[in-house]
Amino acid sequence: MTTRPDDTSPDAPAPAADPASPPRSAAPTSLAELERRAASRRGQPAYGHDALIACDRLVRVFTTDGVEVQALQGLDLLVxxxxxxxxxxxxxxxxxxxxxxxxxLDVPTAGAATVAGRDLLTxxxxxxxxxxxxxxxxxxxxxxxxxxxxxxxxxxxxxxxxxxxxxxxxxxxxxxxxxxxxxxxxxxxxxxxxxxxxxxxxxxxxxxxxxxxxxxxxxxxxxxxxxxxxxxxxxxxxxxxxxxxxxxxxxxxxxxxxxxxxxxxxxxxxxxxxxxxxxRTERDATTGQESLVSREYAMLDRAGRLQLPTEYTTSLGMAHRVLLELESDHIGVWPDHTADGAARGRGEGGDGDESGG
Ligand SMILES: Nc1ncnc2c1ncn2[C@@H]1O[C@H](COP(=O)(O)OP(=O)(O)OP(=O)(O)O)[C@@H](O)[C@H]1O
The missing domain is CATH 3.40.50.300 (P-loop containing nucleotide triphosphate hydrolases)
Known part of the structure; x- marks a missing residue:
């Protein structure tokens, strides 16, 4: 599967990447570096500042008879x-x-949510x-x-x-x-x-x-x-x-x-x-005829996680680990055909999920 670049101009806002966030695997950083990052963040508008509804890593955990249900697990949504x-x-x-x-009517366990400037947590x-x-x-x-x-x-x-x-x-x-x-x-x-x-x-x-x-x-x-x-x-x-x-x-x-x-x-x-x-409605340049064009997008969250549709991953036998290739204008995502990967796909070994998604 290949993720293509977003060549449309959707009306809706997409969750923005946080350029100030360090990669998760970053080595311990110096105090000066942390100060520099904090300073660079200060001038940036907050996530979803121009959205009417902004849910940022929203979490809701219900506990019934000692059993926890995570109904929302870090949901991001801008409207x-x-x-x-x-x-x-x-x-x-x-x-x-x-x-x-x-x-x-309910209060989230963690995260942030604002609607028309009202903070739903506080x-x-x-x-x-x-x-x-x-x-x-x-x-x-x-x-x-x-x-x-x-x-x-x-x-x-x-x-x-x-x-x-x-x-x-x-x-x-x-x-x-x-x-x-x-x-x-x-x-x-x-x-x-x-x-x-x-x-x-x-x-x-x-x-x-x-x-x-x-x-x-x-x-x-x-x-x-x-x-x-x-x-x-x-x-x-x-x-x-x-x-x-x-x-x-x-x-x-x-x-x-x-x-x-x-x-x-x-x-x-x-x-x-x-x-x-x-x-969105597109007009044919030659005939002038209008048609409704729909495109499906995957959501890339602020930690860089991407949920691939199950029907895509199962049809290509993708499980646990996929091969990534960065191209000049897209990222290629391929099934893992290494012997180790094939064995994992058949459920024969390994217990970690390395897909990060
Ligand atoms: N008050 C509650 N106490 C315990 N668990 C809850 C409570 N409300 C929801 N849940 C659990 O949270 C999860 C999400 O439930 P939710 O009702 O939000 O789903 P939904 O997508 O609206 O489902 P449906 O389409 O069936 O209405 C479910 O596992 C549900 O059992």
Missing amino acids: AEGELMALVGASGSGKSTLMNILAG MDARARLGYRREVVGFVWQQTARNLLPYLTALQNVMLPMQLRGGRRRAARTKAAEELLSMLSLHHCRDRRPHQLSGGEQQRTAIAVALANTPSVLLADEPTGELDSHTAEQVFTAFRTANEELGTTIVIVTHDQTVASEVRRTVAIRDGRTSSEVLR
Whole structure:
């Protein structure tokens, strides 16, 4: 396998390499050298300084009955303001854990996470409440978690505005009606959730989440219980919110249609971001015809680790150790065909994992 250079100009930011970091195998350094490195770092902008969401080596460990589960294992993620992006990954890969942290409902064990300038590790209870009311909105898979059953659609949308305070009732009503209209829900204004279809319920939930004009809208499997046609309508509502209000939107989904309609899909594997698919519109120079081009990228973390897709490594019989070759414009990654490597591949010897990934 060969990793090609990134010849596209994706809209999304990629985690930056840290040129000031020494190689992991560096020999012990002098005090003067350490001082020089610290000084050279001082002028550099912090990791993700211009991203709306920045997760830096995020770790979340759960301990149940003395058994530790590492749900997030040093996850890096940057999301730019105004993005509409999807997070995908196998069950148990850590998606909901990440969403709960970004929603301010859970606190990471280690690492750093900021959303719209708020530090998610150091917020006190009061700041956390303000964060959940004003900075983020969420839409969950289960309607019962999104809407109060005894309130109408309009009252549901007005409730977060009321809790936040500061606006008169007439202004709140007008703002809530505008949100319902924007999402083509005006006919649902005076209906309670049980009088709405599944898609209308989720679209109302989006209006509720947008009530206090949050910077970020988080959605965890928002179309999980819907048929594909209804799911499409709900996704359209997310797109409308993104385009009309400029809200940054992160959607966790198993729904392939949703994942393929956004410009950026990030895959999480074993508690880390592993790969990204970026889509962009390209225009044919001669015919002028536009087409959507998608390319898959592997994520290179700040320690230089790269997760190779399992289907790539298994198809080439890569295990434990691979051969690297630095070329002028790319890095070649080859199966290890040495006798020792072949034996390791068959599981006949060696117990260390030297791939570094
Ligand atoms: N409160 C908790 N206590 C203990 N372990 C937990 C807790 N929450 C999550 N986990 C564990 O953390 C890992 C990641 O779980 P998470 O729910 O984030 O995965 P997921 O990718 O959202 O999965 P799914 O797609 O099935 O919802 C799993 O091994 C899970 O069992």
